[in-house]
Amino acid sequence: MAPPSSDQPADAAEAAQAGAISKVLVVIAMQTEALPLVTKFRLVEAATEESIFPKGAPWTRFHGDYKGLHIDLVWPGKDPILGVDSVGTVSAALVTYASIQLLKPDLIINAGTAGGFKAKGAGIGDVYLASDVAFHDRRIPIPVFDSYGIGARKTFATLNIVKQLNLKVGKLSTGDSLDMSPHDESAILSNDATVKDMEGAAVAYVAEMFSTPAIFVKAVTDIVDGEKPTAEEFLQNLISVTMALDQVA
Amino acid sequence: MAPPSSDQPADAAEAAQAGAISKVLVVIAMQTEALPLVTKFRLVEAATEESIFPKGAPWTRFHGDYKGLHIDLVWPGKDPILGVDSVGTVSAALVTYASIQLLKPDLIINAGTAGGFKAKGAGIGDVYLASDVAFHDRRIPIPVFDSYGIGARKTFATLNIVKQLNLKVGKLSTGDSLDMSPHDESAILSNDATVKDMEGAAVAYVAEMFSTPAIFVKAVTDIVDGEKPTAEEFLQNLISVTMALDQVA
DSSP, X not given: OOOOOOSSOOOHHHHHHTTOOOEEEEEOSOHHHHHHHHHHTTOEEOOGGGOOSOTTOOOEEEEEEETTEEEEEEEOOBOTTTOSBOOSHHHHHHHHHHHHHHHOOSEEEEEEEEEEOGGGTOOTTOEEEEEEEEESSOOOOSTTHXXXXXXXXXXOOOHHHHHHHTOEEEEEEEXXXXXXXXXXXXXXXXXXXXXXXXXXXXXXXXXXXXXXOEEEXXXXXXXXXXXXXXXXXXXXXXXXXXXXXHHHO | XXXXXXXXXXXXXXXXXXXXXXXXXXXXXXXXXXXXXXXXXXXXXXXXXXXXXXXXXXOEEEEEEETTEEEEEEEOOBOTTTOSBOOSHHHHHHHHHHHHHHHXXXXXXXXXXXXXXGGGTOOTTOEEEEEEEEESSOOOOSTTHHHHHHOOEEOOOOHHHHHHHTOEEEEEEEOSOSSOOHHHHHHHHHTTOSEEESSHHHXXXXXXXXXXXXXXXXXEEEETTSSSOHHHHHHHHHHHHHHHHHHHO
16 A cells, blocks of 8 residues: 655654644553553543443543643453453454544554564564554455555654654554464565554554554564464563553653 | 354344334445445435545445335445455444444344355355354464454344345355465364355454344355465456345345
């Protein structure tokens, strides 16, 4: 997909300093990833009577003011039958869509954990800001549909954030599986990705639809091209790496 | 995922006859699939000033009355940059969500084309009603998360529709790729699927979230376990098979 015009690169930090950004929507996939940020930003959970989401949706919202910004932090919540976090592209797209419509944020921050590729320089606990996002599990081998499936997008330019927080920068590739099949791997290589998650490109798709700037901050919980199985390493590192994400915030 | 309780099986046709269903939402992925139904039901396109969807969303709606039912037919529209139909789970979930909130349908019909497995008895042009839906490309090898990823659901019981329209019945498996990787194939076999599409399980997920009954009518455009590449066979048969879908309606 053609990247958005970059004739006039915007900068989230500069815009925030200039007062252009007053409402930030933080979209997170898992409760474990969200809670340290809730504490850090001193957010409070929206009471049932304050709920902005329709009855039936398990989506959860915390909100509060922090350093002059109003922050809404949402996550797709627990699956009502299975009790696990509603991870993946469909849930993330839905809660992002509903939150954009109901909260009209000036900026979206999709924060969370990711797999990293050591061949591209990633290590456990590294925090990346994504320069680009794309999907790696939407293969549609028909001309033009192929580009739609990959859904490659440049993210909102954030040079000052990178400098101020000393983040690493790399491309992010998104898919609905925690593991990586050979087909996924080939697409991830083609996407030139350093980090791999399960939500980013879907959040970017919805954000672009409504012209809302979005940035992607991903902390590495497991090395995809390493020796340990992803699921095991992911669970071992989820808590400690989530703390790294907290320290960047 | 545990199927919903089937102690009191509902039946869409009976419910419609009893007057319980007056508003039907038809969710379709591609314009080519939608237009024969628009003609069949004599639907008219919602004018720009009637648009119920937020500015920025490419989603399209046709509506009208047919045999005592009010029908809204939606599809995710053309990608604004690439110009192709916005196929796949994310777009389908979003337009289904927005339509449920804005139109409050009594029944959702997700209609469209699908790949069929000849090993399970499917042939080109066959029209299936899905008894079950599941995903085949959301592999999350952590206990319970694995079931969430597969997202298996029983569909709304529609025995009368099957009898009246002489449809075939089979399980539907959904993924965001038109082709089928070995990992997909293994998951599709595990899902015991006869037909394979790119939207159904996502529509089912959203419908269940808001307790809206949903049925899935899928016409076979290509044989996945046949000799021709799926993309080629799909394009060759899309028009003629869409006509088969029209004749069932």
